[in-house]
Amino acid sequence: MSEKQCSMTIGVLAKASSMGVETIRYYQRRGLVAEPEKPYGSIRHYDEQALARLHFIRTAQWLGFSLDEIGELLKLEDGAHCDEARALAERKLDDLRRKIAALRQMESTLDSLVERCRCSEDPQRCPIIHSLQGKRDVPRAD
Amino acid sequence: MSEKQCSMTIGVLAKASSMGVETIRYYQRRGLVAEPEKPYGSIRHYDEQALARLHFIRTAQWLGFSLDEIGELLKLEDGAHCDEARALAERKLDDLRRKIAALRQMESTLDSLVERCRCSEDPQRCPIIHSLQGKRDVPRAD
DNA sequence: GTTACTCCCGTAGTCAGCTACGGAATCAAG
DNA sequence: CTTGATTCCGTAGCTGACTACGGGAGTAAC
Structure with a gap:
């Protein structure tokens, strides 16, 4: 539970965040979520950070922030x-x-x-x- | 100011509510604002009630109600x-x-x-x- | 090594809520 | 009575946020 494998596929991540796979991919395209380490084979793996980010997006969105604004918020992260x-x-x-x-x-x-x-x-x-x-x-x- | 002519054209109404004419017409199509008295010539005239309704819509919308929900709220009006x-x-x-x-x-x-x-x-x-x-x-x- | 599930990626479709367009009719000014 | 702005109406296009589709490739289970 608190011991999450540091590698989920996008499908698992989707389930964990209760979002659709397509939604996550969409966020990637918009630059809200990074596409992780270029895959060895060709399948990407996500960690808890990615999950946290999805939670962040959801919350912020619910609070009335647009995806663009969320993008701005995320840029502050560094x-x-x-x-x-x-x-x-x-x-x-x-x-x-x-x-x-x-x-x-x-x-x-x-x-x-x-x-x-x-x-x-x-x-x-x-x-x-x-x-x-x-x-x-x-x-x-x- | 408080003595508003009881007949604005849609253009005047639009200005008064600071909405676009097209937006108002759109609301009419969605049944959120009534199209008033069938015109003699053919131009509709709106009164303060219509204006109030537009204010209502704006406010409710800002508060996160969808147009459908606003429609429901408005049905309670009677x-x-x-x-x-x-x-x-x-x-x-x-x-x-x-x-x-x-x-x-x-x-x-x-x-x-x-x-x-x-x-x-x-x-x-x-x-x-x-x-x-x-x-x-x-x-x-x- | 075949079957069945995911994944990848691009493109296209959907829904809400507008916003614009085009052409005919109307009205207000001069 | 002509000119020019508005109105009317239908239909089409746009933006934001998804959601679905299709086909090829990876991968896990038997």
């Missing part, structure tokens, strides 16, 4: 260009915070809607929509 | 099927909460990264990536 790194991180952080705020607002809206729905005698006025129509200026962000 | 509404809202709420949690985690990670970056003597070890590689099980959600 630790060089720390300034760049920080700038990117700061922008992202800002974005994140706005998103969190919006989501929280949405959460409480939805929550109170659910509450009201639950106890409503008058099911004619579920006010989700109304409360979301307020013309807030959403930064068209990501 | 206030009927309150149960359905509540179920949908509850599912979304759940989703939202998981997302907020993940984003917060990411936020603090990024935040401490930025801090560390800022005061680091050793720019060789920006630890964003490392901290994101932890294999947390992201629900592949949305």
Whole structure:
């Protein structure tokens, strides 16, 4: 379990990360995952680092980063260009915070809607929509 | 400002919502925005409700709802099927909460990264990536 | 050493969400 | 009543992120 063979084929890696083989190959083509050591025969072998990277991609993606952005994040990995790194991180952080705020607002809206729905005698006025129509200026962000 | 003419053409509406005309027409085709009163001549006129709806769509979209989901949300507008509404809202709420949690985690990670970056003597070890590689099980959600 | 599974690699297709195009009709100005 | 911008509508194209396909080569099991 914690003793992972340092050589998985792409299929095993796919299973381990619960992604498709094709997806991994796609990430390779996009330069998000390195194609490892040129094979002796001709089959590549992946290690835990590769797996970690796939996890990273998944998480970041789920959090709303595009593959391009993830690529940028990954470029920071070497630790060089720390300034760049920080700038990117700061922008992202800002974005994140706005998103969190919006989501929280949405959460409480939805929550109170659910509450009201639950106890409503008058099911004619579920006010989700109304409360979301307020013309807030959403930064068209990501 | 608060005295909006109750008749904008699609072009004006587009400007008011800062969306493209084509986008609005696309939403109409998808049934997210109604095409208003069959025109006398043949040009449609939109009111503030339409604008509000566009705001709604934008916001919801930014918050991670797909157009299909937005469609569902919008179907609740009439206030009927309150149960359905509540179920949908509850599912979304759940989703939202998981997302907020993940984003917060990411936020603090990024935040401490930025801090560390800022005061680091050793720019060789920006630890964003490392901290994101932890294999947390992201629900592949949305 | 044949069978059956993977792998490799390139190319092509899919889905969501737009965005652009083209041609006819309409409307507003002058 | 002509000019020029808009609208209308259908259809086609684009971007991001996959997903599938096809054919040849490697490899493991019997």
